[in-house]
Amino acid sequence: MSETQKSSRQKQEFEQTLESSDSNVATFEHKHRSLFDNVQHFLHGNPTMVPVIVLIVSIIIFGFVAGSKFFSPFNLSLIMQQVSIIGILAAAQSLVILTAGIDLSVGAIMVLMSVIMGQLAVTIGIPAPLAIFVGFIGGICAGALNGFLVTRIKLPPFIVTLGTWNIFFALNLWLSGAQSIRSQTLDEVAPLLKFFGESIAIGGARITYGSILMLVIFGALWYILNHTGWGRHVYAIGDDKEAAELSGIRTNRTLITVYGLAGLVCAIGAWASIGRVGSVSPQSFQEANLQSITAVVIGGISLFGGRGSIIGPLIGALIVGVFNSGLRLAGVDVLWQVFAIGWLTIIAVAIDQWIRKVSS
Amino acid sequence: MSNTQQPVLKARGIVKRYGRVTALDHADFDLYPGEVLAVIGDNGAGKSSLIKALSGAVSIDEGSIELDGEPIGFTSPMEAREAGIETVYQNLALSPALSIADNMFMGRELRKKGFLGKYFGALDHKEMQRQAREKLTELGLMTIQNINQAVETLSGGQRQGVAVARAAAFGSRVVIMDEPTAALGVKESRRVLDLIADVKARGMPIVLISHNMPHVFEVADRIHVHRLGKRLCTIKPDDYSMSDAVAFMTGAKQPPGQDAVA
Numbered sequence: 001m002s003e004t005q006k007s008s009r010q011k012q013e014f015e016q017t018l019e020s021s022d023s024n025v026a027t028f029e030h031k032h033r034s035l036f037d038n039v040q041h042f043l044h045g046n047p048t049m050v051p052v053i054v055l056i057v058s059i060i061i062f063g064f065v066a067g068s069k070f071f072s073p074f075n076l077s078l079i080m081q082q083v084s085i086i087g088i089l090a091a092a093q094s095l096v097i098l099t100a101g102i103d104l105s106v107g108a109i110m111v112l113m114s115v116i117m118g119q120l121a122v123t124i125g126i127p128a129p130l131a132i133f134v135g136f137i138g139g140i141c142a143g144a145l146n147g148f149l150v151t152r153i154k155l156p157p158f159i160v161t162l163g164t165w166n167i168f169f170a171l172n173l174w175l176s177g178a179q180s181i182r183s184q185t186l187d188e189v190a191p192l193l194k195f196f197g198e199s200i201a202i203g204g205a206r207i208t209y210g211s212i213l214m215l216v217i218f219g220a221l222w223y224i225l226n227h228t229g230w231g232r233h234v235y236a237i238g239d240d241k242e243a244a245e246l247s248g249i250r251t252n253r254t255l256i257t258v259y260g261l262a263g264l265v266c267a268i269g270a271w272a273s274i275g276r277v278g279s280v281s282p283q284s285f286q287e288a289n290l291q292s293i294t295a296v297v298i299g300g301i302s303l304f305g306g307r308g309s310i311i312g313p314l315i316g317a318l319i320v321g322v323f324n325s326g327l328r329l330a331g332v333d334v335l336w337q338v339f340a341i342g343w344l345t346i347i348a349v350a351i352d353q354w355i356r357k358v359s360s
Numbered sequence: 361m362s363n364t365q366q367p368v369l370k371a372r373g374i375v376k377r378y379g380r381v382t383a384l385d386h387a388d389f390d391l392y393p394g395e396v397l398a399v400i401g402d403n404g405a406g407k408s409s410l411i412k413a414l415s416g417a418v419s420i421d422e423g424s425i426e427l428d429g430e431p432i433g434f435t436s437p438m439e440a441r442e443a444g445i446e447t448v449y450q451n452l453a454l455s456p457a458l459s460i461a462d463n464m465f466m467g468r469e470l471r472k473k474g475f476l477g478k479y480f481g482a483l484d485h486k487e488m489q490r491q492a493r494e495k496l497t498e499l500g501l502m503t504i505q506n507i508n509q510a511v512e513t514l515s516g517g518q519r520q521g522v523a524v525a526r527a528a529a530f531g532s533r534v535v536i537m538d539e540p541t542a543a544l545g546v547k548e549s550r551r552v553l554d555l556i557a558d559v560k561a562r563g564m565p566i567v568l569i570s571h572n573m574p575h576v577f578e579v580a581d582r583i584h585v586h587r588l589g590k591r592l593c594t595i596k597p598d599d600y601s602m603s604d605a606v607a608f609m610t611g612a613k614q615p616p617g618q619d620a621v622a
Contacts, residue, residue, distance in 0.1 A: 045510075228481040229469035232462055239455040246417065246453035248438040248467035306457045 043355045047300045047308050050351055051315040054298075054344075058319060062326025069329050073205035080211040081199075083295075083321035085110075085276050087214040088269035089288055090295035090313040091221055092262040097296050098225075099238045099258055100305025101150065101157035106266050107288030108168035109142045113270035115176045118280030121190035122181050128192040136267045142168060143263020147256035165289065172282050181280040197275030210272040217265060218314045225310050234258055238305030294341060295320060298348045302356065319344070365392050366429060368565050369414065369445070369534050374423030376409050383409035385589035386423065391534065396556065396566045397594075398576040401586030402609055407569050408538070410586065414567070415447040415536055416440030427533065438467065446531030450538040452523040456512035461485070461492040463511055464526045495529040496521070499558055517548030521555065528559045535559060536567040541575055553579055573602040585609055 043049055062070050069075060089106045096103040113135040120131035142164070149160040186193055196210035225231035233254050236244040245251045277284055299316030301308030320341055327337045371389035375382065383406045391397050401407045412418040414425065416434030425432050427443055434440045437447070454463050465488045471477035472484045489507050496507075501521045511519060520540060527535045537556070541549040549572075556579050560566055570576050576583060577597045585592045585608045592608055593615035607613035 223480075227483050227485075229467075229471075229483060230481065232458070232466070232469060232483070235458055236455040236462075236466055239457045243451065243453040243455055244466070246437055246447075246449050247455075247463075248436075248441050250436075250438070306455065 040355060043351075047302075047352075047355060048312045048315065050348070050355075051299050051312050051319060055315050055319050055322065058322050058326070062322060062330070066326050066329035070326055073203050075325060075329070077205035077207050077211070079318065079321040079325050080214075081206070081208045081276070082324070083317040084208065084210040084214040085269060085273050085285065086288060086291045086295055086320070087314060087317040088217055088265060088272060089292035090299070090317050091214075091217050091310065092265035092269070093292040093296050094299075094301055094308075094310055094313045095221070095234065095258050095262045095265070096157065097238075097293075097301050097303060098234050098305060098308065098310075099255060100241070100303075101255075101258075102161065102293070102303070103146065103157065103259070103262055104161040104289050105142070105146060105165040105168055106262065106292055107285050108165045108172065109139055109263055109266040110270045110273060110288065111282060111285055112142070112168045112172040112175075113139050113267040114274050114280055115172050115282055117193060117270060118181045118186070118190075118274065119175055121193060122185055122280075125189070128190040131190070132192070132271055135270055136264060139263040139265075139267025139270065140260045141263070143266070144256055144260040146263070147259030150259065151252035151255045176280070176282040178282055180282065183278045186274070186279065193271065193274045193280070194278065195275055196272040197278060208275070210276050213268070213272050214314070217268065218310060221265075221310045230254065230257070235306050238307075240306070291320070294345050297345055297352075300348065300352065302352050303349070304356075307352075307356070316348075367391055367426075368393050368428060369567075370426045371410075371414065372424050374410075374413055374420045374425065376406075376413060376418060376420050382589055384413065384420070387586070387590040389414070389584065389591065390594075391565050391567055392582075393565055394560070394563050395581040396560050396568055396579050398580035398583045399567060399569045399586055400571070400573075400576060400583060400605060400609055405586045405609070406589040407586050409589075411447070411536055411538055411567070411569055414440075415445060417447075441467075441530070444531060444533035445536065446527035446534070447536040448520075448523045448527045448538065448540060450542065452519055454511045454519060454523060457510055459508045459510060460496075460514075460522055461489045461507045463522060464488070464492045464495065464529065468530070491529075495525050499525050499528065499555055501525060515548070516544055517551055520544060520548070520552050524552065524555050524559070528555075528562075528564065531564060534565055534567065536569075538569045539571065540568070541570065541572055549575065573605060576605075577602055585615070587611060 089110060092106050093103055116138050117131045117135040120126050120134055121128045146157070146160055146164055149155050150157050196213055197208060199206045199208040225234060233244065233249045236247065236249060237251050237254060241251055273285065274280055295316040296313045297303065297316070298319055299308070299312030299314065301312050323340050323344070324337050327340065328334070367390040369389070369391040371387065373386045373388065374384050375386055376384040385406075387406065387410060389410065399407055399410065409418065413420045416437045416439050419433070419435050427445070432443060434443070440447070455466065458466075470484045470488050472482045476482035477484065493507050499521070501518075511522060514522065524537070524540065527537070540552050540556070544552060553575060556566060556568065568576070568580060580597055582594050582596055583605060584594050585605065587609060595605065595608070595616065604613065608615050
């Protein structure tokens, strides 16, 4: 071994032949790729293209099947209106899923906050803007509670939100006495709560403020996720939490704000849902939790975190809306709508898995 | 040792316990300006704990750490980074799905000047990409063509290059590298060793943790031998052979007297 120490500043003996080899470690060998590989690479770089293609194809197919009724401005605006609440919840859900978590309580937070807004404004009689504000704060607190349990007590997000889903639902029944607040009552006492049910007519289309709100929320979240440091940190945490921590990100603090923001978005959705339903109904949107996850998954956001664009779930929600509308107009039984969405979800995750296996 | 300079990074009597296990048992550490100090030791000797203590990833139970004579007590890697100590972790601490530029600026993103940056936190993507490209070019890594490429599409050596470039770009006082060649092939290791020499040439002191004796003997100015949770001795690679170093490390041979720290 002593001969190596004499030449300690020179290359090791077994490395001598390296002189003649390429020393550029950071170069790319342009391997020949098949068309199949190219598609995989393209989708890896642009994960939102899958749902966009599915949306376009399904619109074309249903246009043929259901005929001109499908393309009427009224029907297209109706689809927007029908998906607006699930879309907003999917936006909240996306934030959590991007961190490799899951939030089963989004629907429960939304209904609870709509009940709080309604009860405060109607039963207690405080001004509607204040009631809405309290609802927003409540949404942030409910989300932050999830975040606290996930980060500080270190419980899995699935368990935490399964628990809070039930807790929020029970609180909702307690506060509302399982009674709806009727539409006429709202009109008399707090018409502001129904604001997002109003619409503007353009041609034959009736675009509700709720539909516009959904687009605004997605736009705002797109900006936050792509153009702020916080947004980049959300992706990094979902990608590899430990690496993010070592890169100097305060991961637990960021995670609590993620759940808190998701709660706020749910509370905004609560206000919109009152307009959508027309009343404050504690029994509404029971399926909303799972539907929001469906929209996120179809939208190409990976359940394993860190991958996908926030625009995906918007497209995902629209795909579900287009399927339901198209199949209904084509006179297909409603059970086949559910059947189709089920397959769509499975196929979406299968495609995600395939894309993630991309080789460099 | 005739080094009369003030150490850049100095630790005295640091202790770290994990439950009943004592990972660091009154360990000492000295890093002098401009040198490459290798830290070697058997598995379980406490190398990782030492490095984590120096880089702020764990907080120590006893003892003191000084940076340029100032006592420091890091409670997070962020604080160590702000003080100018950059660490290249063995697992690289990169986010695979994010781009090279995003990774280089992770946790210290640049904001746009003016209204959007101040009130809406808008990031200056262009400037970050420009600087990232510049840093990689300085280290001769700019054959990476697309700075917006996801890190997971890079080879092992390229990823190591990105992590080293990140540390070299932002480390103002000390760069710590944990097993930078462990996961690499011969050719890629060679490139990383050259990178270490490049970083050293800019006057930056480097702490190198490695199991690879040929690599250690090639690049190190001094070697810190860690055994049973403390510094056994420091040796100069010119004075001892690799088998001597391994013998110190495993306890098969007594350490040289003059370097043993009281």
